[in-house]
Amino acid sequence: MSDVLVINHLKTYFKTKHGMNPAVDDISLRLQMGKITALVGESGSGKSMTAMSILGLIPKPSGVIMPGSEILFEGKDLTTLKEREIAKIRGNKIAMIFQEPMTSLNPVYTIGKQLTEPLRVHQKLSKQEAKKIAISYLEKVRIPDPEKRFNNYPHQLSGGLRQRVMIAMAMICEPKLIIADEPTTALDVTIQAQILSLLCGVQKDLDTAILFITHDLGVVAEISDTVCVMYAGQIVEQADVKTLFDKPMHPYTKGLLKSLPRVDDDVTELYSIKGMVPNLIHLPKGCRFASRCPEATAICHQEIPPREMVSRDHEVFCWLPRKEVSNV
């Protein structure tokens, strides 16, 4: 399987007046062609900042990508590129879909103008050529009456339609990678189901890689191929979707799955992970989850856990697998 994007030891820190905030702290992952990789975690876990780091959109000067970080895309390290070079990739070879379709579309331009912009900028197409392609993409995302919608302004569209426009805009340059940051979070469930099925459909057509950022484990189970679970700036577990849901290893993943109410089953008592996420500026020694972990032992509070490969493609950032081995 060919890798579209490889992240090695990415560290994105923020300078604050209270000290350094390691929002993304040593993350490594691979995004493969034709695969959907889910990055799942709770608010503040660093998932959006990982996406922003890829796109070179880290707020500066407070945000810094630390030396030693690598984001490899088509043989280039994106962290070293100049703004002008990365602008050529952004929206062209790497496209993005954001959470809030209301705020990510410009209210003063028509849908058509915004849809054709990437084609005009990146591929230098004429207005007429670009319009033809844009309308064909509006059809692809199943927007009724695309000719008319082309001349509409964003406020004339419903939330679901706006998100379809965002998907069309992301696809229009046939990118190698689409980064979708909580694309269905602001939508109602019935609209979410429409958008997810649409996204999976276009992904198959284009064979692109998708980095899908979400906090919803239900959505992860529905669409992704591989899953990375983030906690306090780090990936704590990484596996293919079936393994992650059937045999989770990290106590955080296990806790999350047990704390989900289910629509398809009666749950009498929900498990709840005690406490809350530690302050990233004053991190505890050892494992960041240790204070909330029901299986933590002395070593967890003292030393940073190893990255353990428990099987092929299943990595856990935890002391537990080692302890089990030594017990045998």
Add this chain to the structure above:
Amino acid sequence: MSELLMTASSLKKYYEVKVQSVFSGGKSKEVVKAVDGVDIEIGKGETVALVGESGCGKSTLGRLLINLISPTDGDVVFKGESIYGLRGKHDKAFRKDASIIFQDPYASLNPRMKVKDLIGEPLLTHGMTNAKERYEKVSELMKISGLKPEYANRYPHQFSGGQRQRIGIARALALNPSLIVCDEAVSALDVSIQAQILNLLKSLQKDYDLTYLFISHDLSVVRYISDKVYVMYLGKIVEYGDPKSLYTDPKHPYTKFLLDAVPIPDPSQRNREKMILEGDIPSAINPPSGCRFRTRCPFATDKCKQEIPEIIQMEHRGYACHYPL
């Protein structure tokens, strides 16, 4: 069925909106039928859920039920008395007996008030003027809600989202109400925190004999917490029942679509048979004639266009559909 605490009958809330054309300046009046003829029964000690998508009128209904807004028509009877006819001390007594927890723990707490004053305000309003007594009660409420009483002098911004929701809960509990409306009370929270708050609400219900009206768009949460579920669509109840039968055997097509749309955290169920609903929710200004769901319903016929379906009662449940599943 337990004793009834609250009954709403043919409750309606219409809003008049003035629309002015940007170009001609011409004005016209339109009517939004946010809640349009709703009957609801809430039993004592039950958790009754109101589910639906945005704009279906669930929050408006919640506010009507505790008299935060007045209805256009219809009535709500609470403990044998109509809540809209109450005046003076009777009205005050009702407001003591029914409280609300809001969705957004950031917006529903005054940032300039300390926690002890936020939780103490309802106590003060209802006559507990002795400051020492009041703060003792506040400490107790904080403990019950899982907050450290030492934090009483802090401001809301010094708390996390989950803790802020606990402050909202402590405030709602302050006057020992019998009914609490939880309006999307856990929607803004992360899953691990959401589970903590849901469990807290459940245990408080047991300890203090509370009745909840739980308003939510999240069907998984609703299944976990509720004893009875009402499904709303465009200002009307389309189906209600106990969660088990409603979730496993929905009668109204909308309920079925809604349930099918919920993602299930189990990859082995990815290819389950599911119906995906087309289109968007229509505007409440000119709702479709007949059955309001007919414009999106694959089973709709001419009858659905012409006749408004009445609620058909069955044992413990009901639905409003000409062609139930």
